[in-house]
Amino acid sequence: MAKLHCIWSICVIILCTLCNKNSPLALSLTPTIRIPNLPICAPNEVPPIDLPDDFLTCSEEVAENRDKIHPDVGKRTDEIVASYGYSSEIHNVTTWDGYILTVYRITGGPKSPPARGKPAVYFNHGILGNSDNWLLVSSEKNLPFKLVDAGYEVWLSNCRGNSYSLGHETLNSETDSEYWEFSWHEMGVGDVPAVVDKIISVSGNEKILFVAHSMGTTEYFVALSEVPSLNDKLIAAVLLAPAAYMGHATNVLRLVGVTVGVGAQNVVGPVTGQRVDELTEIQKYFGLSLGDLCTPTATRCGVCDNLIPLLFEFDAPQTNYTNLPLFFDKIPDNVSIKTVSHFAQSMNTCGFRQYDYGPSENVARYGTLNPPSYNLSAITVPTYFFHSDQDNLVQFDDVQITLNHMQPGVVKEVIRVDWNLFNHVDFIFAKDADTLVYNKVLQILNNVINKSE
Template sequence: MQVMSSLVVLGLCFLFLVVKPDRAYGSSRGSLGRNNGAAAPAVDGICAISVTPYGYKCQEHEVQTDDGYILSMQRIPEGRAGGSMGGQKKQPVLIQHGIFADGFTWLMNSPEQNLPMILADNGFDVWIANTRGTQFSRKHVFLDPARPEYWDWSWDELVTYDLPSVFGFVFNHTGQKIHYIGHSLGTLIGLTSFSEGHQAEQLKSATFLCPIAYVSHLKTKLVRLAAKAFVGDHEPQSTATKNLVHLAQSVRDGVIQKYDYGEEGNRKHYGEAKPPVYNISNIPRDLPIFISHGGLDPLSDVEDVGLLLELLKQHDETKLSVQFLKDYAHLDFIMGVNAKDLVYNQIVQFFSKYQQ
């Protein structure tokens, strides 16, 4: 690694504040064989590790992005009791993890306490996404993850390639519009992608847990100092570098925009001196949205969530629900033992309002 600077401090802060370390820094054990989108055997995958031992059906899938990354997805098509939703087709739900996490993060609690299995038991067709570079999504059609070229991406590429690819995959398999759930970075890529209109014909509703569209009011001084000190003038390396650089730019600049390559680089990439801004207010005003955030969350700061809500002030108020839990922190939304009662049941009720 070339950069042993404030970016390292920033990365360590995110590691401490967000979730367990991303296994992108470990071995590539458990990568699945290619099968051109068909269900693959659940060997050494998330299904075999965390789902089927509890009596749930689970499928391993792979999705290829337009820029050649091969992503793993897990599908829990039904709950342990099976059945359907009153004779209706099961509604698909796509769950997107945050930074320093993968799909396994959602399954760390017991079946009675984790979101994917709760949704499956409530009659939903659950799909779990894993972004590029995570343990089970570390393949490419020709790039080697041991080489820097593989890691030359930030969350811009997750917006442009990963999320549209997994949406298209789920939509093609189910033929139905999709409920989206994002946590942390998963909210950022959802908000920006939906504002760009990428999933306009495939999206049924959106749930944002701990939204981090704005991160300019971070309460953690160490993170803020590291972000302000970092200038981002080195060659891209891994997700811990370029992706964190992009997040650091958001902290420093206080805007939601594409990756800043500097004036010369921006002209090359975007044809202008400054990177384009994502206009969150372009999200369709009639899209059902559920936002849940906590008062003890140093990353999804209350003031920053307020800025996001200000952008959504023209949204159809009957389609926007906001939940505030004053004693909840960032990890509580995916690992809290009372998250089922406080958050997940609310999500199920929210989805039930928008069934076919």
Template sequence: MHLCSVIAVLLIAFAIDAIHSSNLKRLFDLNPDIFRTTPELITSRGFVPEQHLVTTDDGYVLVVFRIINPYVKQVKRPIILWHGLGVSSDSWLFSTEGRINASGIYVENSWLINDCNESVTNSLGFTLASCGWDVWLPNSRSGHYSVGHVKLDPNRDPLYWKFNLNELALYDIPAVVEFVLHTTGHKTVGYVAHSLGTDQMFALQSLIPESGKLFEPFIALAPVAYLGGIWSVARFGVPLEPLLRAFPGPLGVPAPIMQLIAVVICGNEYLNDICLDTLNLIDGADNPNFNRSTVTVEVAHSAVTSSTWLLAHLAQMVTSNRYQMMNHGRVENILRYGQSEPPAYPLGDITSPNIALFRGQNDALADVYDVQHLIDSLKVKLLDNYIVPYEKWEHHDFQVAITQGFYVNRRVLQLLAKFDHAS
């Protein structure tokens, strides 16, 4: 065979391979972040992960990750980032546009973050770590990481699953905060949370007002307390509340199944609108601002297992339009609370002046009227009452929007800087 013929055959082979590769990319998304755990996400950006086990007073073993920036000589105060419902600590780390390394440089385009008040990325966890903050990433009980208990077996003991918002507020948060303060030697922490992570903090500070002194500041992204106005598709699950309460147990989807859905459906050019439309129905439609490159990753890291009791508690608050403790029925309410109806969380008892609210105008889960109801119930002056100046800003834009860095993370850094002197 002549040399020209050999070259021609090789070129055809390369062309066929390229075509096949192109088709595969259109049919599947194999972004490695789909399969990465929190430590792997941290390592992939050049940071160093630490893993800690924290045991709550009621026996649950929580997994808490820490981001170590090897380039920072003097670390700033500890900041706790608490995730929302159905996700884990992963949710603070997988924004594609926030793919930076520990020295503050984008992997893709070598953009140096030399001004942490202006030049920020869309990944809050990595932005804070790059700017020198001591970032801690806890995982709530029963989730993707925190499945342990000192006595109860989640596969055998229904008692393991009998927890609701009260336990997240009165056990999970205090255990993590105490551990972080003891480990770092500081007297206060910053607390930034999304959705349910804010809900549990409002419950804690309303029941134990003096606890507010520990949080400088508490920044609530998509703040949740009252739920009566939600217009998410999730509302259709509210009638299942009696069933959820009657059968305490896990509710979620195993990570391998969510990864498969992400790769085969969400990563398919011809099917990915199914995933996007589903997210829109849950959170509030915002296609122009949604980072489509993160859809597969977000789906892969969602549907994390939680308790049916917690979901029942949230469903009750949707129905009642009250920010109240779980309703166990008249007889058990009397035994638990000393009254036939569950008491409300006394938001008016909160005393902390260091609470900042970040809210959207198109949020299906933290509805504008529910958030205003929360504000009206608080008697303290807010540190910040920030309405994102983009009318379609929805629930998960706080973690996956293409403009998250500009609209949210930059302002978070500015607020944290006010407390940089705190101990």
């Protein structure tokens, strides 16, 4: 039996395969997309977005650029880095529980040759992502290259289970479902400490900087609250869409979470081998090639206009539609069912707790009927939050709740992105991410380094 895949991907494929130019099923959903805020933590419905018709279709742009293959499609992180004149190294990192991660170290570039003693920055990607995600924005604008040009060395991590980090000392990711028995808790207590130690060892720095997006920030909160010694190894952290408390999320995953709830792993896991496969597997099963999600037929069916909006809200002015084939070449990557289930638990309980296995197993594991909450007050690293108005995964109300659970003064600044349509994925894909976010991040890191010297 072919494995089941994430619900939204199946919906997209159905749209692509059923619709054609004469089909009565052709549609455009964007003007009326409304994901209700379920009455768990907040009762109000999110208002629909009203934009000019000029922003509601991408079919002409995609049709014109359909056959112009982006040079980074099909390349691995080190190949992308090299193609723009930057130097990199590949490092394997083994966690305490046997997972083998691939981490890319960018040591220098045209404006800053490799040299010892550079400040090191650890980049941690989001859910369904990998190290390529930080390079989706053009080479003159993306954050890793900006930092390397400014004299930093950059480390792009890959969490356990994604296509770069499928190794394990004893388990086979293809045949052993036990391999996939992890969520972002295990990434926080396993992956993050191991990568931090690797960076410190190789770079020679006593302390390093940390930048994360989405689930990468979740791992940060887990790591520093559960492994207190990490607080002494980080100079500062910049969190793009800090995802801890998520009770106000209005993302479609919230609806999936309500549907399957805490039973997601038990119900779906045995069928899927406890994993959700990457897009290339979906393409293989359904006979789709890269770019098929953005053909003129697909856009007529509303896919181009609606896939990213359905997941992350609509920001047409900041969406590079001609680069969508590159986006879908890199996203989504693999993720364990348990990871998705853990996020669903956070949304449904309005808490930030360890994984809920049910009362009996909770007692066996934790000694309590309910899983323990993460102690965010244990975090002492100077931290900076970036949030945005149209982020339907990390809403500002939840950012405030997260802030209130941390020690006073630890969060040095809470920065709103100055664009009212900026959404969750814009942090890694927006046309103007450099001027809206990255330049400020560079300024923060420069100030932090100057003060620490």
